[in-house]
Amino acid sequence: MRARADAEIATGWRAHLGLSFARQGERTVLARRAHGGPLTVQRPFHPEGPAGACHVYLLHPPGGVVGGDVLDVAVHAGPHSRVLITTPAASKLYRSAGPCAQLTQTLRVDPGAQLEWLPQPTIAFAGVHARVATRVELAPGGRFIGWEILCLGRPDSGERYAGRLGMALELWQDGAPLWLERAHYDGAALLDAPFGLRGQCVSGTLLATLVSEEEIVGAVRAAVEAHAGVLAGASTVDGVLALRVLGPQAQAVQRALIDAWAALRPAVLGRPALAPRIWAT
Numbered sequence: 405m406r407a408r409a410d411a412e413i414a415t416g417w418r419a420h421l422g423l424s425f426a427r428q429g430e431r432t433v434l435a436r437r438a439h440g441g442p443l444t445v446q447r448p449f450h451p452e453g454p455a456g457a458c459h460v461y462l463l464h465p466p467g468g469v470v471g472g473d474v475l476d477v478a479v480h481a482g483p484h485s486r487v488l489i490t491t492p493a494a495s496k497l498y499r500s501a502g503p504c505a506q507l508t509q510t511l512r513v514d515p516g517a518q519l520e521w522l523p524q525p526t527i528a529f530a531g532v533h534a535r536v537a538t539r540v541e542l543a544p545g546g547r548f549i550g551w552e553i554l555c556l557g558r559p560d561s562g563e564r565y566a567g568r569l570g571m572a573l574e575l576w577q578d579g580a581p582l583w584l585e586r587a588h589y590d591g592a593a594l595l596d597a598p599f600g601l602r603g604q605c606v607s608g609t610l611l612a613t614l615v616s617e618e619e620i621v622g623a624v625r626a627a628v629e630a631h632a633g634v635l636a637g638a639s640t641v642d643g644v645l646a647l648r649v650l651g652p653q654a655q656a657v658q659r660a661l662i663d664a665w666a667a668l669r670p671a672v673l674g675r676p677a678l679a680p681r682i683w684a685t
Contacts, residue, residue, distance in 0.1 A: 416472025416503060419443040425458060425517075426482040432458040435482070442466050443475060446492075452678050457488040457520065459680055464495065469507060471500025471533055477509045481546070484516040486673075491523045492682045494555075494654065497569070499531030504568075509538040513546035518673050521550030522665065522680070525606070525654040528556050528589070532567035542577040542613060549672055551610040551661050555654040556595055559605050566591055575611055575644060582644050583611055604635065604650035608657040612668050615645040620671045627663040634660050 419441030426435035431454045446461045513519045557565030575583040628636040634651035651657040666677035
């Protein structure tokens with residue numbers, strides 16, 4: 405079985421991107437960047453001032469992932485660094501003639517560091533065959549706010565989802581699991597099921613650490629409930645706030661998550677929310 409899986413991803417782009425951030429005085433800098441293939445970043449900048457987060461945009465020039473592509477992203481937020489990572493546009497998982505595409509994202513957060521992982525939506529086209537795995541590794545005292553947004557099919561174009569897609573989202577702290585999630589979207593069964601996506605083609609999951617105060621959860625719920633047309637629920641488990649949002653369009657779900665992030669950021673990271681400029685383009 406393993407040999408078959410390896411053969412399925414034997415063709416296509418191979419790309420990797422490694423980013424390491426360090427605190428220098430009050431400023432966070434991109435201390436190391438290593439990449440190969442079609443993955444890179446724009447020049448980091450500091451719209452919040454020198455003591456604020458270092459903002460970085462991940463770039464994938466081909467614009468989408470096809471069968472056989474293998475992409476590996478590794479981010480390391482060094483001690484007491486402040487990092488915000490997003491993307492300039494939606495990621496696309498295109499249809500495959502058979503080979504599986506694989507995207508792995510590993511995010512390490514050192515003691516006292518803060519990492520915000522806020523990519524724009526991932527769109528899975530009909531006929532996709534892919535596996536996407538995101539793993540967050542927190543040291544004691546590390547803080548994290550991040551989301552994953554998945555759009556199955558292209559509802560604005562009338563394309564209904566059909567394909568094979570595996571998604572994994574993990575959050576670990578000091579070697580112990582805080583959140584482990586697996587989802588397999590084989591065809592449209594899970595999309596339509598009342599125990600699945602309840603007929604909604606877009607799902608978003610936001611995780612935030614070091615949240616225990618009930619008033620914070622209430623503020624997040626209020627921020628999301630202000631968005632008509634989406635379904636949402638928020639709760640805390642083992643010091644992690646988990647928010648799930650379902651909706652008919654990626655923009656609607658993303659707007660709800662942005663407002664939830666804006667409500668969370670002052671409490672979790674001690675700074676007011678300042679949206680990345682690229683979200684307004």
